[in-house]
Amino acid sequence: MKLEKQLLGQLENRKINGGYRSLKQNVNNLIDFSSNDYLGLSKVEEIHHDHNEFIDNGATGSRLLSGNKAYHEAVENFLSEYFKSESALLFNSGYMANLGVLSSVPQKGDTILLDELSHICIKEGVRLSRANYFNFKHNDLQDLEKKLKKIEEGNIFVVVESVYSMDGDQAPLKEIVELSVQYNANIIVDEAHSTGLYGQSGYGLCCDLELQDQIFARIYTFGKAVGVHGAAVAGSNILKDYLINYSRQFIYTTALPHQSVQVIKNALNYREKHPELWGDLQSKITLFNSLLKNAINKLDSEHPVQGIILGGAAEASNFSKYLNDKGFDVRPILSPTVPKGKERVRICLHAFNSEEEITNLCHHINQYFQ
Numbered sequence: 001m002k003l004e005k006q007l008l009g010q011l012e013n014r015k016i017n018g019g020y021r022s023l024k025q026n027v028n029n030l031i032d033f034s035s036n037d038y039l040g041l042s043k044v045e046e047i048h049h050d051h052n053e054f055i056d057n058g059a060t061g062s063r064l065l066s067g068n069k070a071y072h073e074a075v076e077n078f079l080s081e082y083f084k085s086e087s088a089l090l091f092n093s094g095y096m097a098n099l100g101v102l103s104s105v106p107q108k109g110d111t112i113l114l115d116e117l118s119h120i121c122i123k124e125g126v127r128l129s130r131a132n133y134f135n136f137k138h139n140d141l142q143d144l145e146k147k148l149k150k151i152e153e154g155n156i157f158v159v160v161e162s163v164y165s166m167d168g169d170q171a172p173l174k175e176i177v178e179l180s181v182q183y184n185a186n187i188i189v190d191e192a193h194s195t196g197l198y199g200q201s202g203y204g205l206c207c208d209l210e211l212q213d214q215i216f217a218r219i220y221t222f223g224k225a226v227g228v229h230g231a232a233v234a235g236s237n238i239l240k241d242y243l244i245n246y247s248r249q250f251i252y253t254t255a256l257p258h259q260s261v262q263v264i265k266n267a268l269n270y271r272e273k274h275p276e277l278w279g280d281l282q283s284k285i286t287l288f289n290s291l292l293k294n295a296i297n298k299l300d301s302e303h304p305v306q307g308i309i310l311g312g313a314a315e316a317s318n319f320s321k322y323l324n325d326k327g328f329d330v331r332p333i334l335s336p337t338v339p340k341g342k343e344r345v346r347i348c349l350h351a352f353n354s355e356e357e358i359t360n361l362c363h364h365i366n367q368y369f370q
């Protein structure tokens with residue numbers, strides 16, 4: 001068939017450029033240095049088995065039809081307290097939450113400024129909106145201000161991640177807030193990689209820096225350090241009401257079922273009771289960084305997301321395979337997920353990785369580059 005031939009051609013192109021992807025399971029039980037389950041909460045049985053009564057296996061409809069249940073509303077109240085916001089609205093995933101906010105809130109005539117390293121769901125959300133949009137250089141306040149100065153009319157939105165998913169570095173949130181206040185811009189922060197980590201209870205970077213009241217919308221995702229699935233947008237009651245009315249990603253999809261919503265609450269409660277998990281992980285990050293202090297092309301990160309830049313798809317894949325053969329589950333990250341020339345091996349550290357495992361991993365990384 002003509003279409004399949006065309007698709008095959010595109011797949012062949014990926015193979016030629018070294019960027020071909022395929023699904024892989026960790027069949028050899030390699031040591032996990034790859035998952036976003038930074039604290040190991042996905043495997044805590046008590047989060048799953050909470051002896052709550054059986055309610056349903058499916059929400060049966062969208063929240064605006066049959067799918068709005070007492071458990072959604074109860075957990076949203078819990079989330080708004082947890083994340084110190086006036087209100088919170090559940091979405092089925094972080095991807096959908098970012099699309100939901102960015103495609104519906106900014107209007108024609110408005111301008112969105114987004115960090116150039118923003119996750120693809122931020123970029124797609126921005127494209128789906130009718131607003132003008134421009135990238136600013138990664139974490140570059142001067143470039144952001146240069147772009148803010150040029151905007152003459154409409155609402156302004158500044159969109160950042162609190163911690164970048166591939167580089168593990170933080171946005172300079174305090175400075176971004178100061179600048180945005182000066183230019184009357186509304187800030188949207190994707191807290192995907194800080195939810196469950198920062199702050200005594202894991203309430204993320206905005207709350208840890210006490211900036212929550214100056215941020216228009218915060219997106220918390222539960223599939224990473226929280227170890228479950230789903231997401232929430234935290235903000236004002238008006239924002240919540242607006243999203244319920246205008247966000248297609250909220251309206252036209254079946255709501256999360258009871259178990260999925262309940263485990264979000266259970267996991268956050270568990271995290272709040274176990275602040276030592278983040279402390280333990282931080283000491284492992286320090287160990288990893290000290291063992292690789294001379295490694296060339298290592299990303300500068302104090303976050304569990306770490307990386308070694310190889311600068312080419314084949315080089316990243318070869319290095320990843322070398323570490324897999326030594327028993328470590330790490331994955332190459334290729335363009336277009338990261339910019340061309342910045343292909344890397346992404347390494348995620350976990351509270352459950354032992355010091356010995358980390359020491360061995362670093363030993364093999366250092367050996368590879370000798």
Ligand SMILES: Cc1ncc(COP(=O)(O)O)c(C=O)c1O
Nearest residue numbers: 093094095119165190192221223
């Ligand atoms: C920064 C960022 N935002 C949003 C998402 C999407 O979140 P979810 O996996 O819940 O769809 C991801 C996931 O990779 C991410 O890294």
